[in-house]
Amino acid sequence: MRGLLFACCALVCSFIAIVGCLPQAVPIEKQLDVVYKSVDGLDLHLDYMAPKGPGPFPIVVSIHGGGWQRGSYKEYTAFQENCAKSGIATISVQYRFAPKAKFPAQQEDVQDALKFILKDKKKYPIDADRVAWLGGSAGAHLALLAGFSPSDQYKSLLIVNVAGPTNMKSFKSWDSGDKALKGAVGRDSAGLLEDLLGTTDKTADVYRTASPIEIVAAGAPRVFTVHGEKDDIVPITQAEELHARLKELGIPENIYRSKEGTHNFATWPVKDRNEALLEMVKEINSVLLKK
Numbered sequence: 001m002r003g004l005l006f007a008c009c010a011l012v013c014s015f016i017a018i019v020g021c022l023p024q025a026v027p028i029e030k031q032l033d034v035v036y037k038s039v040d041g042l043d044l045h046l047d048y049m050a051p052k053g054p055g056p057f058p059i060v061v062s063i064h065g066g067g068w069q070r071g072s073y074k075e076y077t078a079f080q081e082n083c084a085k086s087g088i089a090t091i092s093v094q095y096r097f098a099p100k101a102k103f104p105a106q107q108e109d110v111q112d113a114l115k116f117i118l119k120d121k122k123k124y125p126i127d128a129d130r131v132a133w134l135g136g137s138a139g140a141h142l143a144l145l146a147g148f149s150p151s152d153q154y155k156s157l158l159i160v161n162v163a164g165p166t167n168m169k170s171f172k173s174w175d176s177g178d179k180a181l182k183g184a185v186g187r188d189s190a191g192l193l194e195d196l197l198g199t200t201d202k203t204a205d206v207y208r209t210a211s212p213i214e215i216v217a218a219g220a221p222r223v224f225t226v227h228g229e230k231d232d233i234v235p236i237t238q239a240e241e242l243h244a245r246l247k248e249l250g251i252p253e254n255i256y257r258s259k260e261g262t263h264n265f266a267t268w269p270v271k272d273r274n275e276a277l278l279e280m281v282k283e284i285n286s287v288l289l290k291k
Contacts, residue, residue, distance in 0.1 A: 027052040028084040031123075036116040037109065042096065046113050047073060048124060049080040050089035055125025057089040058132070058288035060160075061114050061146070065137030067185055068098045068106060068196045088288055089126055091117055095142070099195035103210050106196075107145045114146075115153060130288050132158040132221075137234060137263070140164025144212035144242075148220050156221040158287040160280060163227050163234045163263055166242040168193060168211045169202045177232035177263070189233075213242050222252040224283040226276045228261020228268060254283070 031048040038044070050057050060083060064071040076092040083090050095109035114131065117124045131154045135143035140161040147159035165171045171189065173181060178188035187195065197206045208214045223246055227239040239255055246253040256279050258272035265273065 026085055026087075028081060036093075036113045039096070039105075039109075040101075044096070044109055044113070045073065045094045046116075047077070047080065047092045048089070048117065049084045049091075050125070051084050051087055053125075055089075056121070056127035057087060057125060058130030059089040059091065059114075059117070059126050060132045060134050060284065060288070061110060061143070062090055062092040063095070063110050063133070063135035063139035063142045063146075064092070065135065065139040067181070067187070067192050068103075068138045068141075069185060069187075069192070070097065071139070083284070086285065086289070088284070089124075098192075102198045103196050103206060106142055107149075110142050111146050111149065111151075118153060128154040131156045132160065132284060132288055134160035134162075134284075135164060136162040137164060141166070141212065144223070145210070145215065147223075148212055148216045158221055158283060159223045160283065161223055161225040161239070161242075162265075163231055164212075164225075164238070165234055166211065166238045167213045168197065168207045170241065171234070171238060174232035174235060177235075181233065213245050216242075216245060216249065216251070218249045218251070220246075220249070220251050222254075222283075222287060224253070224280065225255040226280065227255065228258045228263065230260060231263045233263035254279075256280075 029050045029052045033045045034048060035043045036046050062076040062079065064073055064075045073092040073094040080090040080092060091113055093110050093113040096105045117126055118128050133143035133147040133156060141164040143159055144161055144164055144166060147156045171193065173189035181188050181192070190200065194200050197210055199206065225239045225243065227236045229236050236257065243253050243255050256276045258268050258276065261268045261272055
């Protein structure tokens with residue numbers, strides 16, 4: 001069951017652990033299972049990791065996938081550890097799940113997690129002007145939304161989008177992908193959208209506000225996308241639509257495509273998989289560690 005929905009996130013983390021975020025021999029500060037918010041009787045948690053020291057450190061907000069209905073913020077542990085060794089802080093965020101929690105609850109949660117961290121600069125010495133968002137699949141969708149949303153509390157510089165839906169009006173899995181989703185979670189792509197957005201009416205305003213391609217504007221942060229051309233869960237046309245719009249707006253962007261890549265990162269050709277992850281590491285370090 002995990003394979004189709006979670007392999008993208010889980011394997012990104014495991015391979016980044018191998019490739020590393022240019023790790024150095026530095027001690028790490030860890031604060032795990034921190035409650036950043038309580039809503040509707042539910043405590044929401046995050047894991048914080050950073051280099052030990054006074055900072056301020058740039059930060060990556062990591063958001064797990066799982067069809068907006070499942071998944072764990074613990075999936076990014078290896079990624080967080082390696083980034084901390086390179087001088088980058090991270091948080092990995094738990095958020096409310098559909099269908100009980102409707103959009104925009106999920107986006108609000110991930111943004112609130114960052115705001116929580118930024119409130120205590122002594123405990124969390126973060127540079128609010130060097131923020132990146134990273135996610136896979138549904139987590140990438142939330143990363144794009146958060147990164148494209150203006151804020152006077154922090155400055156987003158980069159979004160790492162690993163096979164995320166970008167246009168809720170046009171998003172639909174291939175027939176094979178819908179069959180796989182039904183087998184894994186009992187819902188096809190249309191059902192997942194209904195559970196998240198509360199309607200199947202694509203003319204409803206929520207389909208616009210939940211679409212990164214609709215809310216992006218000039219001046220948005222750089223976007224680096226990783227996507228497979230044989231992804232039948234989130235077709236690569238979603239990435240293509242977004243990057244065409246980014247080019248129109250003059251927003252810095254880069255997309256790594258794998259001709260044989262599916263939504264399951266484990267099945268990618270080794271060469272493509274390693275190249276994509278090396279590019280991801282390069283993007284994160286070049287943007288966040290730039291002096």
